[in-house]
Amino acid sequence: MKEFPSCFGENGVQVVDSSSSSTTRGAQNVVTCIYQCKLQGRSCLITVSWTKYLMGQGLSVGIDELGNHCLCKVDIKPWLFQRRKGSKNLGVEYGKIDILWDLSSAKFGSGPEPLEGFYVAVLFNKEMVLLLGDLKKEACKKIEHHRVNAHFDHAIFLAKREHIFGKKFYSAKAQFCDKGQVHDVRIECDTLNDPCLVIRIDSRTVMQVKQLNWKFRGNHTILVDGIPVEVFWDIHNWLFGNTIGNAVFMFQTCISTEKGQSASDPSVLKWAYSHEFRDSQLQGLGFSLILYAWKNE
Incomplete structure (x- = not known):
């Protein structure tokens, strides 16, 4: 930033x-x-x-x-x-x-x-x-x-990067396709008691991940407005980092395994901030929403 x-x-x-x-x-x-x-x-x-x-x-x-x-x-x-x-x-x-x-x-x-x-x-x-x-x-x-x-x-809206803040709940808004509906994106994560990650779109649960101590990085495909959206997450800092660490979430439309990186690779979310990410957007990978989630003390 x-x-x-x-x-x-x-x-x-x-x-x-x-x-x-x-x-x-x-x-x-x-x-x-x-x-x-x-x-x-x-x-x-x-x-x-x-x-x-x-x-x-x-x-x-x-x-x-x-x-x-x-x-x-x-x-x-x-x-x-x-x-x-x-x-x-x-x-x-x-x-x-x-x-x-x-x-x-x-x-x-x-x-x-x-x-x-x-x-x-x-x-x-x-x-x-x-x-x-x-x-x-x-x-x-x-x-x-x-x-x-x-x-x-x-102009074509390629990507949005946003810093969001909360304790257990983190919210943002996103429009995943041109002239599409603006959606409420809500991330819920309790890292203290039986860590579990839940993502909701317009109050509807679209993704739930348990056993986060083993699955602190990963990806999952959801559907928004009938469009496949690949969700990447990295909450390592929340679980094992220092108190000022942040988690990173990326919502990417039209992503493919041939063009993307392995979600198990910790560099995938660093890639979201790189020049390679911007170049890949121009190759037709669609819209990306990148959320940097910070815990309020």
Whole structure:
């Protein structure tokens, strides 16, 4: 997981190289979404990260070409509330990138990702490549004011990484297919008394694992909206690690044994955070939800 830089430009925004970010222990409240987009026919990945701090929310937008070449990365100061609305223009190798955002009316739940009342737009050479949020009409008016073509192919939502917190119960929301239903994902795990792992989708039990001392890593296929979803889990840190350790769960649609790794291999969940994971997403493995579950003390 990447932190926001500790120093920012005068306008509350800074363009940084991807190598300047440092790795943390992951206890922050962060949601990261990865989208496949087109920059004038060139495939790219746009990463949007929402972070919640004690002083407020933060937003980060990164654009990477295939081959892991970082075109740009923009971070918005989390504590500057007047910067909830703004734009940033960046010159890159092939042209100009415009990032516009309006979070002034955004409504948040318990997590860092806004629920409604916002938009985030990314344009390349005055053409829209990504538009997030429910204020799409407002965004298009703003864009048309700048004489920008607002007609674009929708980006493909590839993956979501989220840090969730709890003691025995951990919850998240996921949409496993394009324009599909948004589901409530609930993970239940009592590691003290006869350890057992239960996963529910919309209150319906879809998976139960007992004898976790022997099955602390594994995988199982469930059905969601008629689509096979492979569930990987690694709760080794909960059972045998230190008190700040986290468990990792990955829900992967359309995964196959030929393209995936063995679930008994502890590296499979590290792979979920790697460049190889992002490349495999572009090969048609579908959507992935990766949950880092932290125990509240």
